[in-house]
Amino acid sequence: MNDLTLRPGMNDHFVWADIQQGPVLAGLGKKPTCEDPQGMLTLEVSGQTVENQGESIPWLADALATHNTSITMPVGKAVAAALGGMRIPCSS
Amino acid sequence: MAQGKLDAATMNIDSIVITQAKTQSYNMAINSTINADESTHATISAFEGTMYLMDVDPPVAFATLQFPEVESAAEINVNISQKVDIDDMAAFVLFNAHLIQQKTVRVKVEGDTKIRVSGIARDYPVTFRKEVELTGFDGFNGLDVSNISIVPGQADNNFNGTTHIPNPTIFTLDVVSTALEHAYEGSSR
Numbered sequence: 001m002n003d004l005t006l007r008p009g010m011n012d013h014f015v016w017a018d019i020q021q022g023p024v025l026a027g028l029g030k031k032p033t034c035e036d037p038q039g040m041l042t043l044e045v046s047g048q049t050v051e052n053q054g055e056s057i058p059w060l061a062d063a064l065a066t067h068n069t070s071i072t073m074p075v076g077k078a079v080a081a082a083l084g085g086m087r088i089p090c091s092s
Numbered sequence: 093m094a095q096g097k098l099d100a101a102t103m104n105i106d107s108i109v110i111t112q113a114k115t116q117s118y119n120m121a122i123n124s125t126i127n128a129d130e131s132t133h134a135t136i137s138a139f140e141g142t143m144y145l146m147d148v149d150p151p152v153a154f155a156t157l158q159f160p161e162v163e164s165a166a167e168i169n170v171n172i173s174q175k176v177d178i179d180d181m182a183a184f185v186l187f188n189a190h191l192i193q194q195k196t197v198r199v200k201v202e203g204d205t206k207i208r209v210s211g212i213a214r215d216y217p218v219t220f221r222k223e224v225e226l227t228g229f230d231g232f233n234g235l236d237v238s239n240i241s242i243v244p245g246q247a248d249n250n251f252n253g254t255t256h257i258p259n260p261t262i263f264t265l266d267v268v269s270t271a272l273e274h275a276y277e278g279s280s281r
Contacts, residue, residue, distance in 0.1 A: 005265070018247065
């Protein structure tokens with residue numbers, strides 16, 4: 001994320017990532033994700049780095065590192081949309 | 093008697109805005125309200141106050157603030173905005189970790205000062221000591237991502253979306269230019 005100001009209340013912000021597709025595709029092929037129309041997958045986010053105008057901010061990065069944030073998202077549905085409707089089948 | 097009246101006053105922190113984040117310092121703007129017994133007219137001298145995280149044993153000092161002179165009244169607004177140097181990085185990281193993880197965080201503000209009561213030509217040494225309970229980020233409970241777009245077969249920039257980050261606290265953090273995250277599949281299933 002860039003240029004994030006976290007205000008009281010709900011904060012909507014654009015986020016992007018470079019995702020390693022192997023583990024994600026493997027995750028999509030497991031139950032119950034492969035049987036779920038939404039293809040919900042849980043990702044845990046950790047090891048964050050925080051910068052402000054070129055300076056590292058360890059007092060936020062190290063504090064964030066003590067906490068694993070879990071995000072559950074309809075990854076399967078997004079992948080299917082990208083693949084023209086093709087779903088990842090259950091691997092077993 | 094002056095210490096007793098000071099102890100009886102209550103303090104509420106209304107907002108805390110963190111800006112100008114640097115590796116060893118930040119700017120903190122605190123708006124607070126102190127409710128006191130208005131029957132005594134007194135002046136509390138400017139003082140240096142230390143902020144403590146009270147949820148650990150022993151409590152840990154994580155910031156030092158310069159408080160201005162205040163005149164007592166039923167309700168006093170104390171608004172300060174100043175650069176804070178991080179004297180103890182480990183302590184400040186500990187406070188932020190509690191603020192991020194917990195539903196609430198207990199903080200104490202303490203400093204030695206003087207009080208001058210109207211009509212009495214001397215200063216009395218007193219200690220300003222107030223504890224407040226601040227709402228924490230509760231581990232960003234409720235955070236989610238929508239409008240997800242994935243580009244399979246591409247290694248870089250192959251995922252984007254809109255994240256919704258809840259902030260139930262009184263803190264505004266204007267500090268982040270870039271936050272890089274490393275994600276892996278959760279093991280909760």
